[in-house]
Amino acid sequence: MGVVERLKKIVVEGGSISKEEAVYLYGSPLDELRLAANNLRTRFCGNSFDLCTIINGKSGSCSEDCKYCAQSVRYCTDIHEYPLMEAGTVLKEAVYNEIRGILRFSIVTSGRNLNDREVEMVTEIYSTLCKNCGMSLCASHGLLTFEQLKKLKASGVSRYHNNLETSSRYFPEVCTTHSYEDKIRTIKDALKAGLDVCSGGIMGLGEGVEDRIDMAIELRNLGIRSVPINLLNPIKGTPTEAFPPITAEEAERIVATFRFILPDASIRMAGGRSLLRDNGKSLFLSGANAAITGDMLTTSGTGISEDIEMLNGLGFEVRRHE
16 A cells, blocks of 8 residues: 555554655646545545635725735735725625525625724625625624623624744745734634634745645644635735745645545635636545635635636535525
């Protein structure tokens, strides 16, 4: 039995692979790795596929220095800045997505966090969405406090999003205005508040293979079941504008290795997927089983109908809002 098959057998039997095994796996023959990861996906998750959409509910004017982000006040980028959206605007977008069968809908806001007044405003929006839509509601509002997270839960939010972005070792190279520990604290507080958590990272920030694997193992230790994988989309004016894009092969190796580490998770392709020639089709045959569809925060994504057609053609059963 080869190494890939041996490691797959460990996962199938309920075990976990080590960091050293994951590093070895990452460099194994690509076709064999992808096939094994896809087999794990079907074994643990079936052919079910989870599509979600997001709305940029508050744009720009962010105090943080995340080196990849166009919304930071520290960088000169050409984005549209605006305060928290009105409830009617968000509801219109939510209804548009609901009609198309989208399962989950999330409001994402710029900034380190929301202040108490903004939290009150956004919880009113979520309450309005709950009364008028049937989609599951997700939220992404930065480093909120435990009390603020409880208010989100009470307003109808079921899942909170907070990316680790990278490994604890590499995080200071990505951001210096908040810490990896701040991220972990927010995730744990969200779980304590009764929320599911969606957390992953961005690939292509200059991190190494071990950083990617360390992050995946951290997510496994935290019990995260929804893991977005972003591929860096270098934006002019940010410190990462000249970074080389992740290749399709790299992305396939990342997704497949994450499936071995997180066998029963929704591995969700997020930002940067549209940069790939096939819009991520190869990644959905490498272990991924979820995606953000439509536009991202400050970049364009892929269309809902286009994604559903592709996924149906691959034999997935796209979970839809009824």
